[in-house]
Amino acid sequence: MVLRGGHLCDPVQGWDGPADLYLRDGRVAAVLAPGAPPPAGQWRGWDASGFLVVPGPIDTLCACPAGGDPWREDLDSLSGAAAAGGYTALMVHTGSADPDRIGAVRGRAAGVRLHPVAALQRDGGLADLGLLQRAGAVAASDWPGQPVSPRLLRQALEYGAGVGLPVVAVAQDAELAGEGLAHEGPLAFALGLRGIPACAEEVAVARAAALQRSGGGRLHLAALSSSAGLEWLGAEVTAAVSAHHLLLTDAALRGYDTAAKLAPPLRGEADRAGLVAAVRAGLLFLASDHRPTAPEEKDGTFEAAACGASAVETALAAALEVLDPAAFVRACASGPAAAFGLPGGTLGVGAPADVAVFAPRSWRVDWAELRSRGRCTPLAGRRLAHRAVLTVVAGRVVYADAQTAFTEA
Amino acid sequence: MTAAVGGWTALQHLCDLDGWTASDLEGLLDTAESMAEILRRPIPRVPALRGRTVLLLFYEASTRTRHSFELACKALGADSLSLAAATSSAAKGESLLDTLRTARTLGADAVAMRHPDSGAAALAAAAGLLPVINAGDGAHAHPTQALADLFAVRRRLGRLADLRLTIVGDVLHSRVARSAAQGFRACGALVTLCGPPPLVPPHAGPALGARVEHDLARAVTGADVVMALRVQRERQEQGLVPGAADYRAGWGLDAQRLQSLCPQALVLHPGPVNRGVELSPEVLDLPQAVVGEQVTAGVAVRMAVLYRILESEGAEGA
Numbered sequence: 008m009v010l011r012g013g014h015l016c017d018p019v020q021g022w023d024g025p026a027d028l029y030l031r032d033g034r035v036a037a038v039l040a041p042g043a044p045p046p047a048g049q050w051r052g053w054d055a056s057g058f059l060v061v062p063g064p065i066d067t068l069c070a071c072p073a074g075g076d077p078w079r080e081d082l083d084s085l086s087g088a089a090a091a092g093g094y095t096a097l098m099v100h101t102g103s104a105d106p107d108r109i110g111a112v113r114g115r116a117a118g119v120r121l122h123p124v125a126a127l128q129r130d131g132g133l134a135d136l137g138l139l140q141r142a143g144a145v146a147a148s149d150w151p152g153q154p155v156s157p158r159l160l161r162q163a164l165e166y167g168a169g170v171g172l173p174v175v176a177v178a179q180d181a182e183l184a185g186e187g188l189a190h191e192g193p194l195a196f197a198l199g200l201r202g203i204p205a206c207a208e209e210v211a212v213a214r215a216a217a218l219q220r221s222g223g224g225r226l227h228l229a230a231l232s233s234s235a236g237l238e239w240l241g242a243e244v245t246a247a248v249s250a251h252h253l254l255l256t257d258a259a260l261r262g263y264d265t266a267a268k269l270a271p272p273l274r275g276e277a278d279r280a281g282l283v284a285a286v287r288a289g290l291l292f293l294a295s296d297h298r299p300t301a302p303e304e305k306d307g308t309f310e311a312a313a314c315g316a317s318a319v320e321t322a323l324a325a326a327l328e329v330l331d332p333a334a335f336v337r338a339c340a341s342g343p344a345a346a347f348g349l350p351g352g353t354l355g356v357g358a359p360a361d362v363a364v365f366a367p368r369s370w371r372v373d374w375a376e377l378r379s380r381g382r383c384t385p386l387a388g389r390r391l392a393h394r395a396v397l398t399v400v401a402g403r404v405v406y407a408d409a410q411t412a413f414t415e416a
Numbered sequence: 417m418t419a420a421v422g423g424w425t426a427l428q429h430l431c432d433l434d435g436w437t438a439s440d441l442e443g444l445l446d447t448a449e450s451m452a453e454i455l456r457r458p459i460p461r462v463p464a465l466r467g468r469t470v471l472l473l474f475y476e477a478s479t480r481t482r483h484s485f486e487l488a489c490k491a492l493g494a495d496s497l498s499l500a501a502a503t504s505s506a507a508k509g510e511s512l513l514d515t516l517r518t519a520r521t522l523g524a525d526a527v528a529m530r531h532p533d534s535g536a537a538a539l540a541a542a543a544g545l546l547p548v549i550n551a552g553d554g555a556h557a558h559p560t561q562a563l564a565d566l567f568a569v570r571r572r573l574g575r576l577a578d579l580r581l582t583i584v585g586d587v588l589h590s591r592v593a594r595s596a597a598q599g600f601r602a603c604g605a606l607v608t609l610c611g612p613p614p615l616v617p618p619h620a621g622p623a624l625g626a627r628v629e630h631d632l633a634r635a636v637t638g639a640d641v642v643m644a645l646r647v648q649r650e651r652q653e654q655g656l657v658p659g660a661a662d663y664r665a666g667w668g669l670d671a672q673r674l675q676s677l678c679p680q681a682l683v684l685h686p687g688p689v690n691r692g693v694e695l696s697p698e699v700l701d702l703p704q705a706v707v708g709e710q711v712t713a714g715v716a717v718r719m720a721v722l723y724r725i726l727e728s729e730g731a732e733g734a
Contacts, residue, residue, distance in 0.1 A: 199535075199591060199594060
């Protein structure tokens with residue numbers, strides 16, 4: 008297939024302008040100036056003029072759905088939702104230290120690529136990181152699940168380095184966060200909600216970074232909510248932020264909106280602005296932090312509500328509200344691919360044909376229209392200026408927006 | 417009833433004092449004055465709300481507030497139905513809304529509710545099942561208590577504007593403090609929050625539109641009204657305060673301190689008092705302690721709130 012005339016943005020190749028993108032046999036076959044004579048062969052054309060064409064976005068933080076009941080998220084509904092949001096790959100945090108489970112997620116035939124992330128601990132000790140890596144895990148994580156001790160985190164980093172497995176750590180000190188419900192600040196105080204201090208994150212980031220510095224290994228912090236720990240990031244210590252935290256502040260909690268109950272919590276405007284600046288500077292990756300919830304988990308009081316929201320369908324479009332195309336691609340495609348050694352991240356010739364296309368088409372987020380079975384988003388009612396219209400994984404179209412006319416060119 | 421009830425708009429719910437202006441509050445206190453007059457009669461009853469039923473739904477232990485609502489219902493001729501509900505942490509919200517549905521089916525016209533979770537009253541109000549009167553939700557709000565305090569203070573001092581109110585104690589966990597700060601400030605009072613920094617953090621000031629002053633002497637000097645908040649033993653276990661003696665040394669109010677720092681100030685306490693911690697026992701016997709009047713004031717303002725909510729309900733239904 009050929010995507011003609013789109014605005015192709017690929018910082019790895021230094022491309023940021025109109026181009027024709029040729030895909031064949033699951034790989035990028037050629038990238039040519041618009042209208043240049045095609046390479047030999049038959050090409051099925053898609054008109055992408057006016058659209059943004061980027062290397063397939065990779066989500067670094069996405070909860071592995073438990074499935075079970077038909078109304079709960081499963082890997083199929085997750086994959087479908089992610090494809091509709093423009094994602095071509097998901098790092099699925101399984102919370103499992105069982106290589107068979109990792110292998111099952113890895114081998115799952117789904118629309119988008121599923122990269123399983125294993126649990127780094129089992130029975131209080133180190134999980135079989137080598138076996139998990141061989142089974143297909145791309146990282147080991149303490150998300151979700153029991154917090155790990157600094158000693159265990161250090162061991163995971165050291166051992167993980169030996170078997171080629173990066174460690175993903177939750178950036179929140181559980182004891183400092185306590186039973187907090189919201190960003191510690193004037194709003195939580197006025198609402199009578201127990202606060203989670205920003206230092207709960209800063210301490211966890213600094214501690215994890217110090218452990219990495221001392222013992223080596225690759226460290227990635229799952230999701231930041233505050234700009235306080237940014238100084239600890241570097242080549243071997245990466246971190247991500249969710250699009251929710253780039254667009255929203257704790258003001259979204261007014262009226263006790265349980266959809267805005269997230270972990271880590273939404274914080275104040277200074278943190279939001281600091282995180283946006285950090286993504287623009289290439290310091291942070293973008294994560295969806297997709298954590299679907301069942302309706303009964305969000306129906307009660309703010310205190311009783313579960314943390315999390317459905318995000319794979321909205322995260323990329325939301326990020327485009329505040330990022331230019333180059334920063335966007337670095338944060339959601341080339342950065343994660345390089346940090347975790349994943350296929351993709353660029354559309355250079357020979358790279359996997361994983362592509363996302365975004366149209367400058369304003370839409371209103373409506374929870375009732377989500378494909379995710381979570382149906383809960385703090386962005387509900389908000390207008391976003393971009394929308395994913397075509398998602399291609401290994402040269403195969405896994406999502407094409409029905410309303411967009413890709414006139415065969 | 418021919419009480420002065422003109423000039424106020426229909427009250428649908430009372431979840432907190434957000435958006436209440438001085439004239440809204442003064443108007444409600446005027447209604448409460450009429451109610452207090454009824455309470456002074458030999459037979460303190462009027463049939464204003466005869467045939468109406470108020471559900472008293474308490475997910476948290478309370479005797480004083482619940483009795484106050486019961487007396488208010490009785491004085492207005494309404495029936496009250498008390499329900500002490502046990503909370504199941506698994507489905508707090510769900511069981512709350514289910515209970516309200518059942519109550520409505522059984523003929524309740526309004527609910528006065530207390531719940532351990534902040535925002536529970538707003539959740540109940542948003543469900544649109546019954547008019548909701550918040551009798552305390554978590555650490556968030558306790559508007560009828562604040563109204564009672566406003567009522568008692570206005571009675572004693574004749575005004576609310578430009579008063580200096582100092583709230584001393586565990587502001588962090590206190591719904592009484594939040595509502596009182598909001599209500600007094602709306603009426604034009606200057607509010608100061610005082611207590612150990614873990615219980616009165618810096619953002620308490622901007623959150624409640626108040627001044628934060630951790631030094632007790634500076635905070636209460638020149639105050640017209642001092643409100644002492646209860647300090648629970650639990651806070652000591654949480655490490656927020658070292659212990660009762662340490663707290664008393666820094667922020668306990670005794671007669672001598674009050675006499676020397678703010679001899680004129682009225683002393684309010686939302687009760688029940690931990691005698692010897694936040695207040696020394698003799699303070700409650702001082703002439704400026706308004707502890708007893710707060711109880712009467714509580715019934716009068718709850719009558720006023722019930723009357724306004726159920727009267728407007730009835731008018732809509734007619």
